[in-house]
Amino acid sequence: MEGPRFKPGERVRVRAEDRPGHIRTPFYVRGKTGWIERVYGDFLNPESLAYGKDGLPEKTLYLVGFDQKEVWGQYLAGSQDKLFVDIYDHWLEPA
Amino acid sequence: MSMDRSDVHHAADTGEDHPHPKHELGYYAKRIYAIRDLLIEKGVITQDDIQRQIDYQEARSPANGAQLVARAWADPAFKKRLIDDPKATCAEMGIDATSINEFVVLENTERVRHLVVCTLCSCYPRPILGRPPDWYKSLNYRSRAVNDPRGVMREFGQELPDEVEIRVHDSTADMRYLVLPLRPRGTEGMSEAELAKLVTRDSMIGVVDPLAPQ
Amino acid sequence: MARRHHDMGGLPAGPVDQTEHALSDWEILADAVNQALGEKKIKRTDEMRRAREDMDSELYRSLSYYERWIASMETILTEKKILTREEIDRKVAAFEKKWGEP
Numbered sequence: 001m002e003g004p005r006f007k008p009g010e011r012v013r014v015r016a017e018d019r020p021g022h023i024r025t026p027f028y029v030r031g032k033t034g035w036i037e038r039v040y041g042d043f044l045n046p047e048s049l050a051y052g053k054d055g056l057p058e059k060t061l062y063l064v065g066f067d068q069k070e071v072w073g074q075y076l077a078g079s080q081d082k083l084f085v086d087i088y089d090h091w092l093e094p095a
Numbered sequence: 096m097s098m099d100r101s102d103v104h105h106a107a108d109t110g111e112d113h114p115h116p117k118h119e120l121g122y123y124a125k126r127i128y129a130i131r132d133l134l135i136e137k138g139v140i141t142q143d144d145i146q147r148q149i150d151y152q153e154a155r156s157p158a159n160g161a162q163l164v165a166r167a168w169a170d171p172a173f174k175k176r177l178i179d180d181p182k183a184t185c186a187e188m189g190i191d192a193t194s195i196n197e198f199v200v201l202e203n204t205e206r207v208r209h210l211v212v213c214t215l216c217s218c219y220p221r222p223i224l225g226r227p228p229d230w231y232k233s234l235n236y237r238s239r240a241v242n243d244p245r246g247v248m249r250e251f252g253q254e255l256p257d258e259v260e261i262r263v264h265d266s267t268a269d270m271r272y273l274v275l276p277l278r279p280r281g282t283e284g285m286s287e288a289e290l291a292k293l294v295t296r297d298s299m300i301g302v303v304d305p306l307a308p309q
Numbered sequence: 310m311a312r313r314h315h316d317m318g319g320l321p322a323g324p325v326d327q328t329e330h331a332l333s334d335w336e337i338l339a340d341a342v343n344q345a346l347g348e349k350k351i352k353r354t355d356e357m358r359r360a361r362e363d364m365d366s367e368l369y370r371s372l373s374y375y376e377r378w379i380a381s382m383e384t385i386l387t388e389k390k391i392l393t394r395e396e397i398d399r400k401v402a403a404f405e406k407k408w409g410e411p
Contacts, residue, residue: 018310022359024267026214027312028241028319040197043269050359052389061268068263072242072319080260083241086268117408123376124335126383129400131342133392140345148341148348214318216358217374226340230327232374238322250325265318 004060004089006036011095012064014087022050025091029083033095034066037084045088060089155225157296159190160273163223164299165291168278177275178202185223192222196269201262203277203301208255210248210263210301211272212240220271224296231300241265251302274301281308314366315358336375343378352385360384 006012016031024046039062044055068081075081117125134140166188167174177184181200185192192198198220201209213219214237219227230236240247244261248254255261264272276298282290285308298305312320332340346352360381361369372380386392 016310022355022362024215026241026265026267026318027310027316028214030310040268040270043196046268046355049353049355052353052356061270063270068242075242077245078255078257078259078261081244082260082262083265084262085265086270088268118405120335121376123372123379124333125401125404126397127335127339127342127375127379128404129397130379130382130386130392131338132400133396134342134346134386137391139351139391140342140349144345144348145338145341148344149337152337152340152344212318215315216361226332229329229374230325233325234317234370235322236325238317238320239325241318247325251327 004039004062006039006062006089006092006094008036008038010036012036012062012092013095014064015091015093017091022047025087026085028071029064029066029085029087032066032071034064034070036062037065038063040086043088045090047088062087062089062092064092152221152226155222157224157294157299158291159225160220160223160296160299161291161294162188162287163190163273164275164294164305165287167275168282168290169287174202174275181273190223192220194222195220195271197271198223199270199272200275201264201272201301202275203304205277206258207260207262208277208301208304209272209274210240210244210261211266211274212237212263213266214238214241215265215267218266218271220273223271223273224299228296248302251297253303274299276301276305279305279307313362314364314369315362332375339375339378339382343382346382346386351391352382352389356385357381360388 011033012035013033014025014029014031039060041061042058043061045059046055049055064085064087066083066085068075068083069079071083131145135142163177163185167177173184178200181198182192182195203209217227217232219231236247241263244263245255266272276294279293282293293306293308295303295305297303347354361377364380369377383397387394
């Protein structure tokens with residue numbers, strides 16, 4: 001595996017994709033823009049493991065940060081509040 | 096969470112001496128006894144395998160987490176190690192966290208509070224805190240924690256000013272999160288054992304701060 | 310984009326019920342059998358999650374936590390041909406006879 005595609009601080013957009021079956025990217029965050037908070041490393045792909053397959057190739061897992069106001073049209077109080085989601089590489093694109 | 100082990104062991108064999116007659120069990124409850132018996136008959140797992148898991152879970156409780164938190168409050172070098180390498184630091188305290196893929200400690204400060212949820216499922220740091228509470232697994236918590244964390248915290252009795260930043264973590268992957276709560280004021284000079292009593296399960300999930308000293 | 314029944318982050322919902330219930334024996338058993346199957350690498354949590362996500366939506370919402378676990382365990386064990394539904398049905402019928410189902 002080459003090094004991680006994104007570095008901490010880089011802006012990323014979550015793919016607004018719809019695919020059938022087991023996926024680990026919540027609906028509410030798809031299509032939203034945030035930043036790479038942390039690179040967790042490479043992990044077996046749960047979207048393959050869920051079907052009894054080997055989970056290979058491994059996918060880089062990132063901790064992605066979002067401003068609450070970016071994720072929800074309406075978010076009450078706490079203008080600096082943030083939301084962090086663990087997202088695998090193949091769900092992210094540069095923003 | 097008390098549990099009569101002999102009952103689990105023999106539950107499929109005898110319906111007597113049980114407070115809830117077996118015929119009143121629901122559809123799925125009956126099926127787990129059937130699944131258990133078939134798996135043992137076929138040699139897939141043994142009764143010992145099952146008992147070992149029951150014993151393991153019974154030995155896990157928020158007291159493990161409270162011990163970690165109290166030590167971190169009392170010892171800055173320990174706190175640093177706990178944040179930098181949580182699994183190794185757990186082992187140092189005799190807490191077996193090896194079954195977790197990755198373990199992340201989120202440190203609360205005066206300015207920042209963390210809240211943990213698993214919107215897709217109910218992932219929880221079981222080796223540290225034991226089985227999750229019912230509310231953590233509830234559909235209402237899973238729905239609301241991400242977009243209404245302040246409302247959820249208010250229901251648990253915690254009102255935070257707008258200047259305090261709330262960071263919600265949705266644990267969608269293999270990371271397991273433990274909140275390291277903020278040490279309460281007025282606890283200077285308290286022993287680790289005294290400090291640990293202030294650390295509630297809910298404060299390590301992040302819905303509330305720890306208890307105040309009496 | 311479609312939202313599936315398990316993917317509920319941000320949906321409108323009522324207050325969080327903080328009542329705890331003491332686990333019944335069958336729930337503790339479901340928990341332990343699930344963990345034991347995981348330890349033996351017979352199934353993975355990812356597979357169990359997939360099975361719960363593919364359940365009928367009405368059923369997903371109406372079942373309790375450990376009922377969902379049992380339903381997904383049965384799906385995965387039958388899919389892997391370790392058990393059959395008929396075997397489980399027969400075993401349950403035998404229990405009901407023994408336990409005195411009215």
